[in-house]
Amino acid sequence: MSVQIAVIDDWQNVARGVVDWSPLEAVGRVHFLHDYPADTATMIERLKAFTVICVMRERSTFDQALLQGLPNLKLLVTGGMRNAAIDIAAAKALGIQVCGTDSYKQAAPELTWALIMASTRNLLAEANSLRAGGWQAGLGGDLHGKTLGVLGLGSIGQKVAQFAQVFGMRVLAWSENLTPEHAVQAGATWVSKRELFEQADILTIHLVLSDRSRGLVDAEVLSWMKPTARLVNTARGPIVDEQALVQALTTGRLAGAALDVYAEEPLPVDHPFRHLPNVLATPHVGYVSEQNYRQFYEQMIEDIQAWAKGAPIRVLG
Template identity: 75%
Template sequence: MTVQIAVIDDWQNVARDVVDWSALSDVGEVHFLHEYPADNATFVGRLREFEVICVMRERTRFDEDLLRQLPKLKLLVTGGMRNAALDLQAAAALGIQVSGTDSYKHAAPELTWALIMAATRNLVAEANALCAGEWQQGLGGDLHGKTLAILGLGSIGQRVAQFGQVFGMRVIAWSENLTAERAAAAGVTYVSKQELFEQADVLSVHLVLSERSRGLVDAQALAWMKPAALLVNTARGPIVDEAALIKALQKKQLAGAALDVFEQEPLPAQHPFRTLENVLATPHVGYVSRQNYQQFYSQMIEDIQAWAAGAPVRLLG
């Protein structure tokens, strides 16, 4: 019997073309679904016939209620090796295997640095003004000699730190698990949490979202920052207290924010981040690069082939 395979969450309609899905012709039939349902009932109607579902990161939530209504589902495959939107415990209890993929490690830090550069030099406003027939709207900022503060010195944070060092910035870091020795090994100065926020000219968030990190960048932390500082978040929206950040930006308590992630995604139509002049916002594109998608989807194909052969790989949970 032919296995029915669904590829969902393909908001840009690119999944079909970035890799060769014909590699699965011996396993089953691949369907590309582009609708984004708002509720489980609608989702069940679209997915109840599929035995394999490929999801992109954390775009769609597969909670216990949804999983219980998909009795044919045997394998969930996600881009990346971590997906907080999947209830792994419920999946295991229902006999649904979950596999992940590796990721292209440079996409997120490159986007982070693009945001830092664009926000610092006011590039969007300048480019838009030029297209409108105008010329030179203001003075851009500078990075050389300034302090780059890294909140979370993992693999992405370390790469962003390297970029800062190349640009002649002083780089400092803090997280609850970071030690002075680990920071020094990366050529970074370890500081306290308060010092991180107080000394930052640019503060970039690179923590994993957890109960410990949720809301870590709160009103107190924002109050520690310089009025001329820039906050950058390409990690996860809930790490920053969104209401506190909006208030700080409205009151010009800090110069601006460059954000790729939000508390609710997609970002609601009337959200203040869409209209605040001191916000540069992008639609969670930190991992949305051709090479990353090629890696995600090619390894999804490998996961499905391995599962079909009875030897699943890259299992989560």
Template identity: 70%
Template sequence: MTEHSLLRIAVLDDWQSVASDVVDWTVLDSIADVSFLHEFPADTATMVSRLESFEIICVMRERTQFNDALLSQLPRLKLLVTGGMRNAAIDLPAAARLGIQVCGTESYKNAAPEVTWALIMGITRNLVGEANSLRDGGWQIGLGSDLYGKTLGILGLGSIGKWVAKYAQAFGMRVIAWSENLTTERAAEVGVTYVTKRELFEQSDVLSVHLVLSDRSRGIVDAQALGWMKPTAYLINTARGPIIDEAALISLMQRGAIAGAALDVYEPEPLPADHPFRTLNNVLATPHIGYVTENNYQMFFSQMIEDIQAWHAGKPIRVFG
């Protein structure tokens, strides 16, 4: 294979400029030329101009939208590889219609539960505010909230929610949960009490969101549900931004109607520079770092390479659909 016949691969969404060093991409040198693109997502025309020369594109979950309008203008694209085995930003029917293979990777399952618990501790003990006070020459500035004996509510008791439940039980918390598919029996298997949606919001001292984003879950944490929360409660979201009605939450936070919110996900991302979540004193906000860990990135990128090699050999693996 000559240099001119090498496949062209684009690795997108490398916002931290780390993808080239996490794994050894030179194993693809015999079949491909790999480019690392660090720009944030842009309008469709700009994305087309960036990507129209590539046969293979590697992406990170939900950072760049690959809708019909974009995919249909990338005639050279044959393989789209994503971190994880779920990516709501990819129009799978459009990809199938256009003959674009979509493959994924496994994920390191503990990354999201761990950052969830970090946010719970951070917001309930005001760790950022206290640390900043110390850095600025001050000392203690407030009272933290205790977790022992309090109630953690979990919206979506899937693989991540179950880990968060275990952490809460280790802290001596009562754990309750609700989702549309959850049953009393399934909740009891992990020592969690099943409640109704309203009871979840009314009883939780800390409420953590762990639903998969879908048409059914989009906006499920709406103004009514937020209005059921205690004024002393905290809301945590490490799932996906559109699950919460952001306008309703911003109004709630501006009025101080709950004690605080800790958020790692937003709509849109990256979060606009003038967004209220960047400045509200009762919001602890992080830039979608839930899956941004060494273990996860090593798994994502090493398996992306495996996906490319398998596809090139005519035996694709971890295929979507």
């Protein structure tokens, strides 16, 4: 059998070189597509020939309408073991197998701290000043002795909290299911939601996107924060009410934000986050690291091989 396999969402054109895809030659032919997501009709035209599609986590949306338009599709493989952009129930009903991969657990915490440090020390403005022929542009902020608020103390939030202790920061945490005992185990102190936002000098978000977390950081919550505080989001864009955040940043209600995720990705060209001077914005690169991609793609190959042998692994749903 010669199965047509598509590797899509490869926006940086790196998938081909990160791992060795030759083991799939026994299964079929691999095609690398570098287009951004498009409307359903365009996506159907682009993908209708493929039996297997490898997707990067939460880039292209595979909803019921798209899945129904791909009658040849039998296997959908995603980076990570969770992908809110795939309608797994619809896939199952259509007889499409969905499989995932493990992920490198250090990538997101490391980027979170890169953003915290760069934003606090005003590194973007300083680096741009230097490139433009200038020298010192202003005063950087400090972390030692300050308070880090961690919204969501799961596996990523715990690592971020541990890093904070190295910097000599006080660490507070809250989420709906967090207990004081669990917070202490991670080196944090449990506080109420309001206390978290009121006391944090840096507020960093590490929640899973769900109906409960969508829009959780709204205008009211932002109004609780100190005007000197900074908001960091490397989790998911829709957790934050973007218009409320733009308003807080524009009016000086909030000192700054460091963001890697957005309600719409890629971020629209005219979005204020691309231009506001107190925003450090990166293009959702929290998981875009060499080690993470290698793990994603190596395990995607394993998933396809196992499926071809009739014994799927890392099945979702």
